[in-house]
Amino acid sequence: MKRAKKKIFADFIAQRGLKSTKQRDIILDSFLSSDRHLSIEELYLKLRAKHSNIGYATVYRTLKLFAEAGIAREMEFGDGQTRYEHVVEGEHHDHLVCTRCGSIEEFENQTIEDLQTQVAADRGFLIERHRLELYGVCGKCRS
Amino acid sequence: MKRAKKKIFADFIAQRGLKSTKQRDIILDSFLSSDRHLSIEELYLKLRAKHSNIGYATVYRTLKLFAEAGIAREMEFGDGQTRYEHVVEGEHHDHLVCTRCGSIEEFENQTIEDLQTQVAADRGFLIERHRLELYGVCGKCRS
DNA sequence: GTTAAAGTGAATTCCACTTTCAATTGGAGC
DNA sequence: GCTCCAATTGAAAGTGGAATTCACTTTAAC
Structure with a gap:
C-alpha cells in the first residue's frame, strides 16, 4: 500500500x-x-x-x-x-474521538450515510461531503 | 422566548x-x-x-x-x-451548510442519533456529544 | 554542463481570537 | 445620595497555528 x-x-x-x-x-x-x-x-x-x-x-x-x-x-x-x-481508495469513514486520551477511532455506517442523503434530498440540498464525529470516552479510558 | x-x-x-x-x-x-x-x-x-x-x-x-x-x-x-x-431548551439539531452562499440550515433525525449511539456502544465508547454537518449546495443555489 | 523553472526554509505576516491593564462603573452598605 | 471595591470595559498588546515571502538551492530538460 x-x-x-x-x-x-x-x-x-x-x-x-x-x-x-x-x-x-x-x-x-x-x-x-x-x-x-x-x-x-x-x-x-x-x-x-x-x-x-x-x-x-x-x-x-x-x-x-x-x-x-x-x-x-x-x-x-x-x-x-x-x-x-x-486516504484509502474508495473508503469513507467517520470518527470516534476520545475526549480523555485523544485517541481517534474510525467507523463506517452505510445506513447513517443513506439517511443523511435522504434528509438532504428532502430539502433540495445536494451533499458534497460531510463530517460526523462522535466525542466521548473510549473503552480503554472507561475501564 | x-x-x-x-x-x-x-x-x-x-x-x-x-x-x-x-x-x-x-x-x-x-x-x-x-x-x-x-x-x-x-x-x-x-x-x-x-x-x-x-x-x-x-x-x-x-x-x-x-x-x-x-x-x-x-x-x-x-x-x-x-x-x-x-440554544433552544431540550432541542438538538445538526446542520446543512451551503458551500456556495454560506447559509446554514438545521435538521433533526432521531434515527441517525440512535444509530450513532449504537455504533459507539458496539465499541465500548460512551458518547458525550457529537457533530454532524452536511456540506453541499442548498436548494436556492441549485435553482 | 547550462539554465530556467521549481523548490526550500528561516523569517515574517496573517488572522482570529485572548489577555492585559489602566480607567470606568455597577451596586451593596451606609 | 454617597463611598468603596470588585467587576467591567476597550484599546492595545500578545498568542499560536496557518500561510506567505524572499533570497538562495535543486532539479531536470536541453
Whole structure:
C-alpha cells in the first residue's frame, strides 16, 4: 500500500510538472509510516529528529500537495490543529474521538450515510461531503 | 422566548455575582434578534452601527458568557470563525451548510442519533456529544 | 554542463481570537 | 445620595497555528 501511495504521488508530481525532491520523499515516507491522524506540527517535529534541515513550510506545503494528490485528507477535531489522515481508495469513514486520551477511532455506517442523503434530498440540498464525529470516552479510558 | 432568554441570563449573572451592564444588555438584545449562526465579527459589526462605543473584546467576552449561561452554543463550520447559535431548551439539531452562499440550515433525525449511539456502544465508547454537518449546495443555489 | 523553472526554509505576516491593564462603573452598605 | 471595591470595559498588546515571502538551492530538460 505504501508502494501504491508513492506511485500515486509520483504520478501526480509528473502530471503537474512538479519536481521530485528528497524532502518530498522523506516527508512522504514519514507520513506513510505514521499514525493515521497527524498534525503538521507533529510531523514536523518527528522529521526534525532525523532531518534537522527540513523546514516547517516545506512540511506544510508538502502535506497540502498530498491532499491535492488524493493520498491525504485534511481534518480538524476541534483542537485548533489541522490533521492529515491517510486516504484509502474508495473508503469513507467517520470518527470516534476520545475526549480523555485523544485517541481517534474510525467507523463506517452505510445506513447513517443513506439517511443523511435522504434528509438532504428532502430539502433540495445536494451533499458534497460531510463530517460526523462522535466525542466521548473510549473503552480503554472507561475501564 | 426572548424574555425567557433574558431571564436566564439575568439569573446567571446574579447567581455568579456578576454585574448587569448596558453593554451586556445591548449585546444580548442584538444577539437575540439576529441570525441563528453569528460570528463574533458579524455581531460586533452589527453593534458598531448603532453603538460605536462597544469594543470587540466585550462582544467576545459576552458571547462566551452567553455560552456559559446556556443561551448560546459555540460552533465552527470550517471557515475559521467561531459562530454562536441560539440554544433552544431540550432541542438538538445538526446542520446543512451551503458551500456556495454560506447559509446554514438545521435538521433533526432521531434515527441517525440512535444509530450513532449504537455504533459507539458496539465499541465500548460512551458518547458525550457529537457533530454532524452536511456540506453541499442548498436548494436556492441549485435553482 | 547550462539554465530556467521549481523548490526550500528561516523569517515574517496573517488572522482570529485572548489577555492585559489602566480607567470606568455597577451596586451593596451606609 | 454617597463611598468603596470588585467587576467591567476597550484599546492595545500578545498568542499560536496557518500561510506567505524572499533570497538562495535543486532539479531536470536541453
